[in-house]
Amino acid sequence: MELDTENKMMEFVRSLKYLxxxxxxxxxxxxxxxxxxxxxxxxxxxxxxxxxNENGDIFISKGTDFIFWIQKI
Structure with a gap:
């Protein structure tokens, strides 16, 4: 999908939920x-x-023990 108009750009941005x-x-x-x-x-x-939590939270991956931070945007 090409983001060649302002409306398409805004629609795409609004679909993004998590950082x-x-x-x-x-x-x-x-x-x-x-x-x-x-x-x-x-x-x-x-x-x-x-x-x-409004400030996001820390998550630890099963098996690898990698640490991730996730925030709802």
């Missing part, structure tokens, strides 16, 4: 908890339960 900071300081923005779950190996229901 994730990875252990290597990389950041990525996601549309769904399920997408995050696949990338960081933390169940989406666990993420949903812990994201009640």
């Amino acid at each position: 994730v900071v990875f252990p290597d300081k990389k950041t990525q923005i996601y549309r769904s908890l399920r997408d995050i779950s696949v990338d960081i190996c933390v169940d989406y229901s666990t993420i949903s339960k812990k994201l009640k």
